[in-house]
Amino acid sequence: QLVESGGGLVQAGGSLNLSCVFSGRHFTNYGMGWFRQAPGKEREFVAGISWSGRHTDYQDAVKGRFTITKDNAKNTAALQMNSLKPEDTAVYYCAARLYGVAVEVTASEYNYWGQGTRVTVSS
Numbered sequence: 001q002l003v004e005s006g007g008g009l010v011q012a013g014g015s016l017n018l019s020c021v022f023s024g025r026h027f028t029n030y031g032m033g034w035f036r037q038a039p040g041k042e043r044e045f046v047a048g049i050s051w052s053g054r055h056t057d058y059q060d061a062v063k064g065r066f067t068i069t070k071d072n073a074k075n076t077a078a079l080q081m082n083s084l085k086p087e088d089t090a091v092y093y094c095a096a097r098l099y100g101v102a103v104e105v106t107a108s109e110y111n112y113w114g115q116g117t118r119v120t121v122s123s
Contacts, residue, residue, distance in 0.1 A: 004094050007117030010084055014121070018079040020094030020114055031100015032070055032077040035107055036090035036119075046092070047079060048103035057103040061087075084121045091116040 006018040022030065033048040047058045047068040056068055067080045077094055095110035104110065 001112050002094050002096060002114035004092065004114040004117040007092060007119045009120045009122065012084060012086055012121055012123050014084050015080070015082045016084065016119060018081065018092055018094070018117060018119075020077045020079075022075045022077070022096060024096075024112070027075040028072045030096040030098055030111075031102075031104060032068070033095045033097065033104065033107075033110060034068060034077075034079045034092060035095060036088075036092045037116075038087075038090040041090075043093070043107055045105040045107070048100075048105060049077065050103055051100045055103055057105065081119070084119075086121045086123045089119060089121050091118050 001024045003021045010016055031051045034046040035043050036046050037043040049056045049068045049070045053070045065083045070077045093116045094114045096112040097104050097110045
């Protein structure tokens, strides 16, 4: 129900735009989140957006560099990542949470997950 794309290999300081397409119904009712998991580490919250798109939240390490957006007309969410660092290397997952009025940072609160897209940042 969620398909991510846009990952790849980029040099430090570069940019990538991750996209997540939602193929279910009533996308407007879902808050969206981006999480990442680096090798040997737990999955962690990166960014989230409420169902309306009016509220966003970010992990401190990405504030000012990453931007999450939600396009209800196109059933998509995106994560624009700028000034990438080697420590951003991970598999990135998008997730959808039904009736996500507020931004949720806990992975278990999300109902649907994509398969992940790999981001590798070289130094």
